[in-house]
Amino acid sequence: MNEFYISSSGAANAISFVISHSGKNQTMIDIAYKLRKSNRKTIAITSFLEKDLSLVCNESFYLYFSSNESFSAIQYGLSLEYILDTIYSCLVLKKSK
Numbered sequence: 001m002n003e004f005y006i007s008s009s010g011a012a013n014a015i016s017f018v019i020s021h022s023g024k025n026q027t028m029i030d031i032a033y034k035l036r037k038s039n040r041k042t043i044a045i046t047s048f049l050e051k052d053l054s055l056v057c058n059e060s061f062y063l064y065f066s067s068n069e070s071f072s073a074i075q076y077g078l079s080l081e082y083i084l085d086t087i088y089s090c091l092v093l094k095k096s097k
């Protein structure tokens with residue numbers, strides 16, 4: 001399914017976000033590799049502990065990571081939401097200028 005999407009998407013200036021909590025999810029690394037092989041811009045949103053996904057992507061945003069399992073899911077969700085909100089706000093500002 002992902003290969004069909006990559007090959008059929010005609011937007012050469014599109015940016016793909018590859019999101020992985022740990023940064024070592026092999027499926028996400030493979031997707032990022034295929035996107036890069038198709039000359040697509042990729043941005044990783046991942047943990048700063050494992051660099052596997054970050055090394056494949058053009059750019060990286062790092063999520064807050066904590067070893068405290070009781071708050072890990074909340075912190076991950078809040079960090080991801082903050083990064084996406086910031087990117088969206090920057091795009092809105094850029095478009096309005």
